[in-house]
Amino acid sequence: MQTQPKLKISNLHKSFSNGRSTIKVLDDINIEVGDNEFVSLVGASGCGKSTLLSIIAGLQDFEEGEVLVDGASITGPGRDRGVVFQTYTLLPWLTALQNVEFALRETGHDPKEITDVARRHLDLVKLSRFANSFPSQLSGGMKQRVAIARALSYRPKILLMDEPFGALDALTRGQMQELLMQIWQEHRLTVIFVTHDVEEAVYLSDRVFVMGLNPGRIKECIAVPFARPRQTGIQHDRGVLELQARVLKSIREETSRAEFE
Numbered sequence: 001m002q003t004q005p006k007l008k009i010s011n012l013h014k015s016f017s018n019g020r021s022t023i024k025v026l027d028d029i030n031i032e033v034g035d036n037e038f039v040s041l042v043g044a045s046g047c048g049k050s051t052l053l054s055i056i057a058g059l060q061d062f063e064e065g066e067v068l069v070d071g072a073s074i075t076g077p078g079r080d081r082g083v084v085f086q087t088y089t090l091l092p093w094l095t096a097l098q099n100v101e102f103a104l105r106e107t108g109h110d111p112k113e114i115t116d117v118a119r120r121h122l123d124l125v126k127l128s129r130f131a132n133s134f135p136s137q138l139s140g141g142m143k144q145r146v147a148i149a150r151a152l153s154y155r156p157k158i159l160l161m162d163e164p165f166g167a168l169d170a171l172t173r174g175q176m177q178e179l180l181m182q183i184w185q186e187h188r189l190t191v192i193f194v195t196h197d198v199e200e201a202v203y204l205s206d207r208v209f210v211m212g213l214n215p216g217r218i219k220e221c222i223a224v225p226f227a228r229p230r231q232t233g234i235q236h237d238r239g240v241l242e243l244q245a246r247v248l249k250s251i252r253e254e255t256s257r258a259e260f261e
Helices: 049-057 096-106 114-124 140-153 170-187 198-204 238-259
Strands: 007-017 022-033 038-042 064-069 081-084 158-162 190-194 207-212 217-223
Touching: 007 049, 022 049, 022 217, 038 049, 038 198, 049 081, 049 158, 049 190, 081 140, 096 114, 096 140, 114 140, 140 170, 170 198, 198 238, 207 238, 217 238
Parallel strands: 038 190, 038 207, 081 158, 158 190
Antiparallel strands: 007 022, 007 064, 207 217
16 A cells, blocks of 8 residues: 655646746656655755745745645645744744744644743753753854754644755754754654755755756656665765765756756
8 A cells, every 4th residue: 555645746837927027947846755754955056946845835836736745735834844944033032942932832832831842842952951042142053953943843744944054064064964863763754955965965865856957847866775874974985975976966967058058
């Protein structure tokens, strides 16, 4: 018996109009993502990765096609999808704990449970000691951990992440990748992860979708066959380096093609 995909996108088309002309941004996107699967979207700038993620989040509309979560069409933002952006989008006048509590109040949680749930999720991202700190008192990595705690606090089925570690230094980025892997493995999340970093995509993912340019489309889906849990340093193994090179070659082919059109 075939299991229903957690996310299914069929024949999706998206265009933008600048008043005088229409530009097709996404062309005939077809993707299926399973329960507890981790997939990344990679591709050159302008290929529509973030637009596609925003559509899945219910933050943008589209002209044609269908986007289903557990077989139901999305009609806008919903509690079944959590979103983490590159910018931390924390409310600066609220503490770390209050930022998570605010998200829970907006999703209709029982007021009696909100603080306990918020504290549990700050503990999940190892920030219990900083619950009463304001965003201005936190490092970039800590702010992003608050954003992840907030997105997870209302128990979404799918976690959507748009370059979440792109603004972090290399050491902090590695620490955040390890933390995300722990959370994903322990809490059975489906993750859609947008990144420009091919090494990051291969390290984190079960599959990598390479997007083409002009218009954005799914050029290739590349399976990542390496066993989990993945150890620090696996990025330097020969098989991993070869797979990274394959993904990068696929992206560069699209960039070269676009330059000559």
